Amino acid sequence: MLSVALVVGPQFQVMSMAALTVFEFVNLLADEPVYDLHLVSETGGPIRTSFGVMIDTHPFDLRIHDTVIVAGGIEVVPAGAGTIGYLQTIARHSRRLAAICNGAFILAQAGLLDGRRATTHWASARLLRERFPAVKVDEDRIFIADGSIWTSAGMTAGLDLALGMVENDLGADVARTAAQHLVLHHRRAGGQSQHSALLELDAKSDRIQTALGYARRNLRSELSVEELAGVASLSPRQFSRAFRAETGQSPAKAVEHLRIEAARVMMEQTRHPIETVAAETGFADRERMRRAFIRTFGQPPQVIRRNAQFLEGDGKA
Structure with missing residues (x-):
């Protein structure tokens, strides 16, 4: 199975977890599970979401995940040294790293977006560009895959990013079927504009x-x-x-x-x-x-x- 880990921190936006639901539905629709899903954090244990609900997590360990996705938050908050070190280490071994919404700031803080195209929520794009000038910010995209690094726009775009990964792994038919079961009749391509204004x-x-x-x-x-x-x-x-x-x-x-x-x-x-x-x-x-x-x-x-x-x-x- 392909191991997928969602990295969360204090005050993360719970909508980021919807990306894992995409992989969950692929498992439900497949003859046998394809993805092994994990929720991890720097400290492990309960992590408070942005609206106060506690979510249980596992601490970072030596497990090598195929795909690691960094959750976003409503506010842009620097990640702890443990999270940055973990991402820098796991980047050398995982096939794919990704960030949803403001999670792009954490990948950028770890130096993993330098010289790469990346996107984030349109309201945070200017700040990402100012703080990390080595990142090629393209705010007018739902998601971007630049080599092994994927980034997405605001929260619901995490669904599009995950479906894009499923298509990359298993083909367009599987991704389309998963989208239909999630009642996403129109799966947005990565190049689609994220905000008309x-x-x-x-x-x-x-x-x-x-x-x-x-x-x-x-x-x-x-x-x-x-x-x-x-x-x-x-x-x-x-x-x-x-x-x-x-x-x-x-x-x-x-x-x-x-x-x-x-x-x-x-x-x-x-x-x-x-x-x-x-x-x-x-x-x-x-x-x-x-x-x-x-x-x-x-x-x-x-x-x-x-x-x-x-x-x-x-x-x-």
Whole structure:
């Protein structure tokens, strides 16, 4: 069996444990158990969750786990020396290390995210980038697998991360069946955006906010850097520098994000032909929009529409 350990600390958010439920359901659906599940902590014994419930844990030991996942918390709290040492040691022997939500800060504290792409909850991404500049933070992802290190966004994204691991281990059919039994009709791909208002939340200055508002209202326009810079009353070079500093993205990537978001809403809420959706949201043609959807959601527009119709029909479409 593949041993999976969830590392928890004081005040961890109990939703992190949902990731273990994914592996539990795979065991229930399999002819024989595939995963051996463990809940571990630096001290062992009862650990208090963020809302006060006590969870029993085993202390760290010399057991080598195939997969080690660090739970997240509501607050960003540095891990103890014992936890950091354990992760640094286990990283040399385990096939996979992962973090859910703010658990990414603990992997970063252990130096395990240096030079790697990683994600976390969108509200904590800027802090992760500031505290650990060697980490390539990409906050606009549900989860990221960079080699043997996996990280996920906010709490429910831990389910997507675990399902991604199951797919990696056992194939897409097993992951899809587990998702159905968990009543997750639409399993999110790792590349999917985690928060539709991310750019608006990250932009702080009036000039960048104004440019973003203009872009949203004029998606059919070219929306070049020069056009947006003019709206912000900045030179193209000043605008590009300020935009990236405030959002962590280039203007071109942000515009594509806005177009994809608008196109997704149209695909889910209207029956317009794909060619019409592509034109209304500023994509040159349906093929360019299809490639953008696959990059962002891991699925083409038709699948996004079909999933939305399925959910509206309460799973009966």
